[in-house]
Each structure stands twice: as C-alpha cells, then as structure tokens.
Amino acid sequence: VAIAVKDFLPSPESQSNPLKYLGLDIEYKMRPIIGSVVKLGPAQIAEIKKDDIVSKIGNKEINYASDIKNIISKMPNENVFIDIIRDGDLIQLPLKIGSSKDVDGNEIGIMGITFGTSRSFLESISKGAYETYNLSIKTLQFIGKMLTGNMGTENLSGPIGIAQMAGNTAQAGFVPFMYLMALLSISLGVLNLLPIPVLDGGQLTLLGVEAIRGKPLAEKTENLIYTTGALMVGALMIFAVFNDVARFF
Numbered sequence: 001v002a003i004a005v006k007d008f009l010p011s012p013e014s015q016s017n018p019l020k021y022l023g024l025d026i027e028y029k030m031r032p033i034i035g036s037v038v039k040l041g042p043a044q045i046a047e048i049k050k051d052d053i054v055s056k057i058g059n060k061e062i063n064y065a066s067d068i069k070n071i072i073s074k075m076p077n078e079n080v081f082i083d084i085i086r087d088g089d090l091i092q093l094p095l096k097i098g099s100s101k102d103v104d105g106n107e108i109g110i111m112g113i114t115f116g117t118s119r120s121f122l123e124s125i126s127k128g129a130y131e132t133y134n135l136s137i138k139t140l141q142f143i144g145k146m147l148t149g150n151m152g153t154e155n156l157s158g159p160i161g162i163a164q165m166a167g168n169t170a171q172a173g174f175v176p177f178m179y180l181m182a183l184l185s186i187s188l189g190v191l192n193l194l195p196i197p198v199l200d201g202g203q204l205t206l207l208g209v210e211a212i213r214g215k216p217l218a219e220k221t222e223n224l225i226y227t228t229g230a231l232m233v234g235a236l237m238i239f240a241v242f243n244d245v246a247r248f249f
Helices: 012-016 018-022 065-072 121-147 159-170 174-192 200-213 219-246
Strands: 034-037 053-057 079-086 089-096 098-101 107-110 113-115
Touching: 053 065, 121 174, 159 174, 159 219, 200 219
Parallel strands: none
Antiparallel strands: 034 113, 053 079, 079 089, 098 107
C-alpha cells in the first residue's frame, strides 16, 4: 500500500513535485534550472536546453521551478514567449505548450522538462541524508493527518496507482523515475516501522513488551494480536485498491 494523492499530474511536469502523489504536499524551492529536456517535447522543439534558467513565461516572472509548473499547467496548447538565461545571456524563445490529461480528465499544459542541478559526491550524500530524514518526518505527519481526519482516506492508493505513477514518471526520464522509487522506498520503510502487528515495527513492539514483562506473551494472546494486525493491513490494502479502481469511474 502506498500513500498517494488523487490529483497527480500524469505528465513530465509531475516529477517536479512527485511528493504530492505520495500525500506529502511539499513545494520545493528549487531554482528554475532545466535538468533535462524530454525528446520531441514542446521544450526541445522550442530549442530549450539543459542548464537553461527560466526567468519569465509570457509576462509572468519565474522565481522557482514550481512557478513554471503552475503557469504552464493552466495554458494547454497556447503559444507564449519564454525568457531564459543561457551562459549569462538573456534569450527569448517562442514556445508552443503541449497538453495532457490529469487523472480527472482535465486538460493541462506541459513543457516536457525536468529540473535539477549537479552536485559533488559529498553534497549528494548530505542532500540524500537530509531528504531521507525530511521524507520520513513528512510521512509520519501525513499518517497523523489521516488518523485525525485532517486528510481524507481517498488519498490512499494501491498497486494500480503505483503502477500508473511509475509509468508516468518513467516517461519523464531515468532520474525522475529513480527518484520516485527512492521516495516510495522511504515511505514504505517508515510504514513498516509502525507498531502494527505483522509489520517489523509491531515485532519490535512485542519484543519490547516481553522484555519489560520478563516473559513472553501467552500464545493465545500473541495469535490474537497478529490476527488483528493482519486483518487491519489486509483491509487497508483492499481499500487502497478500491480507491484506485474508483478513480477510473
């Protein structure tokens, strides 16, 4: 079972904030630097290149990568001028925005780009450790919101949603796809450590209880705990798959 939100955008732009699909609504303050250009996409046709910095779309200033997504998604099939900075020079290029459909069937604009910058090995290790910690905390916050009713259960997605998300992200390139796999691994790792029987976290909890008591639980009690945990996890998986299927109708 994966944590996901229903408004994931199935397009190359989706990878600029794939955490939304994991239910972790984080808007990275990434610089609007082009990390890669999708082959034969609108950006490549407009001769936008890797490492270009987007400064303006039409008459709208761009400060962060998320600004590009927010603007472009509302302009499917429109013609605009995009200002970029390349090697210190300001260049204006005509751009024909492409289009795609989100999971609700709404038409959205796409450019066919990904964002990112190069880092040294040590910087990558540091960034990776920080993101792992940050995502772990956000996953716990998301679970807390669901338990307290601050986020609806329709935000759960199962294997069908994961497959769709992975396929859409793979279209954006190898790096976005691997990034998404890392996000899923971290989220599932955190979920596995929750104190729920049949999960590793539940096992650790029971071992802790036995250590405090100085003796193991009665076999009947232990079986009841594991059966309850299995039913909880099974029900959650069935509900997640139901959500996946419901999104097609």
